[in-house]
Amino acid sequence: MTEERVPLIELRNITKVFPGVKALSDVCFTLYPGEVHSLCGENGAGKSTLIKVMTGAHQADGGEYFIDGQPVHIHSTQEGIALGVSCVYQELSIAPQLDVAQNLFIGNLPMKGVLIDHKKLYRDAQEILDLLNLNVSPRTPAGELSVGQQQMIEIGRAVTRNARCIIMDEPTSSLSEAETETLFKIIDILQQRGIAIVYISHHLDEVMQLSDRITVIRDGQNIITMNTADTTQEILIANMIGRPLDKQYPEKTGRSRGEVILDVQGLCGEKFRDVTFQVHAGEVLGFFGLVGAGRSEIMRAIFGADKPSAGTVTLNGEAIRAGSPPDAIRKGIGFCTEDRKKEGLMLRLSILLNSTIVKLPQLANGGVIDRKRQAEDADRYITAMRTKTPSIHQLAGNLSGGNQQKVVLAKWLTMEPKLLILDEPTRGIDVGSKAEIYDIINELAGSGMAVIVVSSEIEEIFGVCDSVVTIFEGNQTAQLPITPELTREKVLACSLGGKP
Amino acid sequence: MNKLKGYVKRFMALDASAVILAMIVLIVIISVLAPMITGGTFLTSTNIMNIFRKQTYIGIIACGMTLVMITGNIDLSVGNMMTLLTVICALLTKSVGPVGAILLTLLIGALCGAFNGVLVGPLRLNAFISTLGTTSIFYALALIISSGFTQRAESKLFDVIGSGSLWIFPVPVIIMAVVVAVFWFVLKRTVFGQQLYAIGANQTAAKFSGIRDRLQILIAYILTGICSALAAIVMIARSTSANPQAAGGTEMDVILAVVVGGTSIAGGKGTMFGTVLGFLFIGFMTTGFTFLGMNEYIQSIVTGIILVAALSLDVIKARRNRL
Numbered sequence: 001m002t003e004e005r006v007p008l009i010e011l012r013n014i015t016k017v018f019p020g021v022k023a024l025s026d027v028c029f030t031l032y033p034g035e036v037h038s039l040c041g042e043n044g045a046g047k048s049t050l051i052k053v054m055t056g057a058h059q060a061d062g063g064e065y066f067i068d069g070q071p072v073h074i075h076s077t078q079e080g081i082a083l084g085v086s087c088v089y090q091e092l093s094i095a096p097q098l099d100v101a102q103n104l105f106i107g108n109l110p111m112k113g114v115l116i117d118h119k120k121l122y123r124d125a126q127e128i129l130d131l132l133n134l135n136v137s138p139r140t141p142a143g144e145l146s147v148g149q150q151q152m153i154e155i156g157r158a159v160t161r162n163a164r165c166i167i168m169d170e171p172t173s174s175l176s177e178a179e180t181e182t183l184f185k186i187i188d189i190l191q192q193r194g195i196a197i198v199y200i201s202h203h204l205d206e207v208m209q210l211s212d213r214i215t216v217i218r219d220g221q222n223i224i225t226m227n228t229a230d231t232t233q234e235i236l237i238a239n240m241i242g243r244p245l246d247k248q249y250p251e252k253t254g255r256s257r258g259e260v261i262l263d264v265q266g267l268c269g270e271k272f273r274d275v276t277f278q279v280h281a282g283e284v285l286g287f288f289g290l291v292g293a294g295r296s297e298i299m300r301a302i303f304g305a306d307k308p309s310a311g312t313v314t315l316n317g318e319a320i321r322a323g324s325p326p327d328a329i330r331k332g333i334g335f336c337t338e339d340r341k342k343e344g345l346m347l348r349l350s351i352l353l354n355s356t357i358v359k360l361p362q363l364a365n366g367g368v369i370d371r372k373r374q375a376e377d378a379d380r381y382i383t384a385m386r387t388k389t390p391s392i393h394q395l396a397g398n399l400s401g402g403n404q405q406k407v408v409l410a411k412w413l414t415m416e417p418k419l420l421i422l423d424e425p426t427r428g429i430d431v432g433s434k435a436e437i438y439d440i441i442n443e444l445a446g447s448g449m450a451v452i453v454v455s456s457e458i459e460e461i462f463g464v465c466d467s468v469v470t471i472f473e474g475n476q477t478a479q480l481p482i483t484p485e486l487t488r489e490k491v492l493a494c495s496l497g498g499k500p
Numbered sequence: 501m502n503k504l505k506g507y508v509k510r511f512m513a514l515d516a517s518a519v520i521l522a523m524i525v526l527i528v529i530i531s532v533l534a535p536m537i538t539g540g541t542f543l544t545s546t547n548i549m550n551i552f553r554k555q556t557y558i559g560i561i562a563c564g565m566t567l568v569m570i571t572g573n574i575d576l577s578v579g580n581m582m583t584l585l586t587v588i589c590a591l592l593t594k595s596v597g598p599v600g601a602i603l604l605t606l607l608i609g610a611l612c613g614a615f616n617g618v619l620v621g622p623l624r625l626n627a628f629i630s631t632l633g634t635t636s637i638f639y640a641l642a643l644i645i646s647s648g649f650t651q652r653a654e655s656k657l658f659d660v661i662g663s664g665s666l667w668i669f670p671v672p673v674i675i676m677a678v679v680v681a682v683f684w685f686v687l688k689r690t691v692f693g694q695q696l697y698a699i700g701a702n703q704t705a706a707k708f709s710g711i712r713d714r715l716q717i718l719i720a721y722i723l724t725g726i727c728s729a730l731a732a733i734v735m736i737a738r739s740t741s742a743n744p745q746a747a748g749g750t751e752m753d754v755i756l757a758v759v760v761g762g763t764s765i766a767g768g769k770g771t772m773f774g775t776v777l778g779f780l781f782i783g784f785m786t787t788g789f790t791f792l793g794m795n796e797y798i799q800s801i802v803t804g805i806i807l808v809a810a811l812s813l814d815v816i817k818a819r820r821n822r823l
Contacts, residue, residue, distance in 0.1 A: 303708075305707075305708060325707065325708060325709075325710050326710045326711075326712060328710075329709075329710035330710075335708065337708060342702075342704060342705070343704050343705050343708050344705055344708070345702065345705055346697070346698050346701035346702045346705055346706070346768065347701070347702070348701045348768045348769060349697055349698065349701045349768060353694060353697065353698065357694070357695070357698050357706070357709045357711070358709045358710055360691045360694060360695070361691050363691075364690070364691045367690045367691050367692060368689050368690055368691075369689055369690060369691060369694065371689070411709065
């Protein structure tokens with residue numbers, strides 16, 4: 001990057017304070033036209049807040065903001081968009097009933113008097129689709145597109161608004177590998193048109209591959225800005241967590257395989273068939289397959305959230321009643337769902353209540369809660385997992401993703417389950433918290449708990465599991481012990497329908 | 501000075517600060533205006549006790565409504581349910597005597613609540629629409645069983661409940677205080693109460709945490725039915741008669757008290773303390789307006805405006821808290 005050029009965006013000493021927390025202090029950030037600049041940091045480091053200051057969703061409490069060297073004050077995201085700053089968020093904002101063209105131009109449809117100029121709309125839409133190399137018709141309802149394609153539409157929308165800077169917040173978290181490739185090509189096209197990209201991702205290999213420069217923030221402060229060419233992933237991680245990360249995955253020591261805890265026989269449901277497997281005490285069993293292969297549905301059926309059409313689930317020799325989570329919980333099954341916010345947490349309620357909600361009936365005498373025991377229980381697990389929070393009375397919604405996941409874990413650990421099911425336990429979580437969660441899984445298995453880990457990351461399966469079940473389109477294709485001889489290719493092949 | 505600032509800041513951070521401030525402003529305005537317009541004094545112990553005595557039925561039902569609204573639901577049928585129960589209570593008094601009538605009314609109240617609760621809980625129908633439906637069912641039933649006539653109900657027991665006092669406290673006020681205390685305890689200290697918050701904040705997560713969400717919602721409605729029955733008993737004890745055409749609009753006052761008290765219409769948030777404040781606010785307001793001789797229809801307009809304002813405040817607060 002040549003430093004003589006005028007930066008497109010320059011943030012100087014930005015400070016942002018929320019009640020009780022200093023989210024950003026004296027953060028500086030520059031963005032040149034046509035560059036991909038990654039923003040890295042653990043959950044809660046202040047990345048989201050910084051983006052929101054850039055887009056105008058938040059106003060900084062201190063510092064200066066320049067666009068093209070001119071000082072600006074952006075009071076809303078609309079003003080930000082007008083100045084050329086657009087953001088593609090993790091949560092998509094696609095109107096599924098409208099077609100692709102309408103979604104692209106939503107908010108600034110071409111008009112002919114008071115009517116929409118449909119001819120121009122579809123012509124312009126086709127132009128954008130061609131530019132982004134997207135092979136969809138502008139007349140397709142957006143709801144029929146895949147998540148990946150919808151995201152491309154969102155990027156296209158930013159282009160229609162003459163965005164000069166597009167911020168992408170975890171764009172690949174719900175994309176398949178092929179879709180990720182497409183996204184990278186689009187980023188390349190945008191770059192050539194002089195559009196600058198602020199890229200945020202927990203996938204550091206993507207960061208290393210894509211970006212020209214990387215800025216690391218930690219605890220709301222600038223740590224370092226570096227040229228990607230001059231750094232390595234290890235240096236990057238060390239900067240993010242403030243210390244060198246010795247090992248991502250803990251040693252699988254102290255695990256001894258005990259008696260059978262969970263026995264699933266011939267389980268069938270709408271999206272899966274004839275699933276049969278066992279989990280032993282002290283064993284971590286992985287479930288590997290593509291997103292949508294039916295893994296989560298199998299877990300939901302075991303837990304009783306959905307009723308299976310056939311098959312039995314037995315825990316410690318006792319049959320689990322089909323379709324009854326209370327029964328599964330009473331007999332000792334814990335289930336950390338894939339979607340923390342929708343199915344795991346009550347964001348508007350305290351950590352205290354969230355982490356003890358499952359165990360509450362046992363913390364009570366005749367229905368009246370023993371509040372001292374409740375607080376002790378919550379405190380014990382929240383502290384043991386080193387959850388970053390000022391107090392257990394804080395609302396769960398105020399925590400970062402990694403810490404929220406720890407609250408969900410605490411909720412199940414308080415009830416001391418015999419079997420713990422973890423569905424994508426590290427999705428959307430930063431490196432530091434990931435390692436901590438792997439440590440916890442390891443400890444639980446060491447203490448004799450049976451654990452199931454559902455994951456779409458092959459490294460995670462190899463790093464934490466003792467054996468792996470592969471699922472392809474609802475069929476169980478293999479169950480393989482994780483040994484030094486087992487190759488990743490073999491597991492991948494099984495998850496794509498191959499025979500072991 | 502700084503110390504004062506600290507107190508002010510802490511007070512403003514309270515969920516209830518807005519209601520308390522509004523109430524103070526209201527009392528000051530009415531107290532100043534009252535001598536000018538009517539020549540009377542507003543803040544006397546008689547007036548205050550009258551507020552309580554007249555409005556207790558609203559306060560009692562508001563307790564049940566708070567539970568239902570914390571689960572993210574609502575019960576629009578409480579007004580007509582109460583009317584139906586007064587009619588039933590009056591008719592039963594004539595046939596089985598006051599004690600039997602009271603017990604049976606409570607039971608039937610529970611059944612009415614259960615009817616709503618089954619629709620909203622186990623059957624998962626929309627709470628607004630289904631309780632709007634039961635509203636007209638209860639109304640029609642009240643007219644049918646009373647043949648449209650006001651039913652008289654007289655007994656010594658009712659005289660005690662309606663007009664008796666313990667020291668300076670009227671019996672209806674004591675009944676309400678007991679209901680408030682019981683519901684405060686239920687919400688704050690019991691598993692059931694805390695599970696209601698969980699259901700309101702995120703019903704899916706609650707279900708996945710092993711909470712029998714539909715059953716708990718059903719129970720919240722049953723408790724609201726019992727509250728309506730208690731309110732009906734207090735009502736009949738005070739007026740010694742049951743008018744099947746009366747009590748329309750009670751549900752508005754009840755919902756107003758709960759919402760003004762800070763319970764979120766989206767669920768997951770609300771306290772008994774807030775509901776009591778909301779109830780007091782409504783009480784002071786309606787009594788004050790009547791004291792000032794304000795037209796009843798104008799009062800209705802003001803009530804409506806306040807309900808909309810309280811709801812807006814709830815939404816605005818929720819938006820601002822989203823980081």
